[in-house]
Amino acid sequence: MRFFFPCLLSFLLLLDIFGGATWAEEPSSSGSGFAVTDDGWILTNAHVVRGCQRVEIGNTGEAVDLRMDSHDDLALIKASAGVQTRPLALRHDVIRLGEDIIALGFPLNGILSDSIKMTTGNVNALSGLENDARYLQISTPVQPGNSGGPVIDRYGHVIGITTLQLSKSFEDKTGIMPQNVNFAIRAGVAALFMEAQGFKVSYADDDKGAPVPSTADITEKTTPSVYKILCYAATPTIEANQTLKQPLPPSNPPTGVQGNVNLPPVNQPTVTFINQNNYDAIGFDYRSVKHVSFDNCLQMCENDGRCQALTYHKRLHACMLKYDVVALIRNKDAAASFISSKRNSVKITDFMAMSNVDITGGDYSYIEQTDYFTCFIGCVSDQRCIAFSFIPRRKQCWLKDRMGTPRAKKGVELGVK
Structure with missing residues (x-):
């Protein structure tokens, strides 16, 4: 008993010291993005940054500007002043069915390692759900957190942006279990979005006839341009890439498609x-x-x-x-x-x-x-x-x-x- 009071006093002292401490804030969701300019503009999905009170871009700090197109699920975010980035070029050549591709990103944040991940696959179809020509269907395995990451060809040129995957709710509704059915929005659609925002698009040179680099070489070359995107919401939100419980606006893919977060109901303004x-x-x-x-x-x-x-x-x-x-x-x-x-x-x-x-x-x-x-x-x-x-x-x-x-x-x- 003679040690009780000193121990209690020490405990109360520690409680007083740490009671006012601010513990590390956890992101409400995460995604991926990649540089499209040399002065810090990053392209990602709109659903990765929608509803965020603030957005962090990898190790560069908070984003200071946001341009968003919810219709095509694209967003441009700006790193803080002085941040230099290495842009990836968008491909303007015709995409071929079956060509080899690589998907880059930061899936399953907080579960897997913090390092960038890559997966390989092919272009499965030249359009998306319900023949939506804005999308490519791809076989590269993707997970929650891949959204917004680049899909590149074997020369490192961006052909699409990882956006959607069929989820378990699709199986619940149809009785069909989708196996590795994923979609990327075409680089051409992203180019239109960037041009509409006043950006000059960096297009890839024609590499036809050039030697094809190894997967390791092209991954090593492109990964410095890819960033983890962390969303910090004002209030707790649904974890990244949960199944959509309600449909997106009609021009978007139907329920059963997996995005980054559930979208809250929106009060529709008067349409003009x-x-x-x-x-x-x-x-x-x-x-x-x-x-x-x-x-x-x-x-x-x-x-x-x-x-x-x-x-x-x-x-x-x-x-x-x-x-x-x-x-x-x-x-x-x-x-x-x-x-x-x-x-x-x-x-x-x-x-x-x-x-x-x-x-x-x-x-x-x-x-x-x-x-x-x-x-x-x-x-x-x-x-x-x-x-x-x-x-x-x-x-x-x-x-x-x-x-x-x-x-x-x-x-x-x-x-x-």
Whole structure:
């Protein structure tokens, strides 16, 4: 008993010393990202940084700026002033089915080691769920925390950004157990987002014919450009990459797709539309109506919660409602309209769209079993491409690097920069 009071006094003294201490704050979720400029801009997924009170970029400290496009699930975050980064180049060449790829990132933060992880695989499909041409399906195994990391080809060029994976809830709803079904948003979509934000995109040089580096060499070269992204929320949030319990907005993949965090219900503001005469909206059509006026078409879109954009064919009096819109191209026979919330992300291009017209010669690349949107993205993200011809009936796309003689050709959709 003679030692009780001194021990108690020591314990109370220690309690007084440490009682006011601030313990290390734990991140509410995590993801990955990679440098796209040399002055600290990092590209990642929007769902990695959405709802964060603050964001930390690897060992560089807190992010000081944020640009986000929730529609395409992309975000740009800026490291603090003075941070120098080594950008990865985006590939503008056509992506081929089956080509070898590498995914980089920081999965399972707090469980696995803190070091970067790499997995290898292939391009399984040239579109995502429900033929969403913004995505690639990939076989590289990914885990919670990989979101936002780069998917690179065997030369180290970015072809996509790891974004989604089918989760257990998909099995619960369908009875089908997905095995390694993952998706990456195309680098071309990221390029459009960056350009809309005023960034100059760094495109990769053509490496055709060059020796293919070893997996170890290319991983060693690219990993310094990849960063762990830590989200610190104002209030506790759901752990990273839990199954989505509610659907994303209609233009996003359905429930059963795994992202980074659950999205809270959003109070939808009053939707207003921006009209653009003599333009065609590039997006995914889900409904068409003939023999209507432009005002009727616009009213249908305004009253439909799914509709984010429309194209009205003035000569045919036809209305096409779209889930989304990524760009506008010039078309004297058309009028477009899109929701005002997309003002900063829609790219108004100098492309001229013409129907039943083709250009002779100039073909340097060919994409089969595709759609108009993928053909457009393939050309707009390729510095070499100045025009494309798309044949809907055959689902064929031809990219052109020089202009021949325009000629009338039924069944061809022509796009010219």
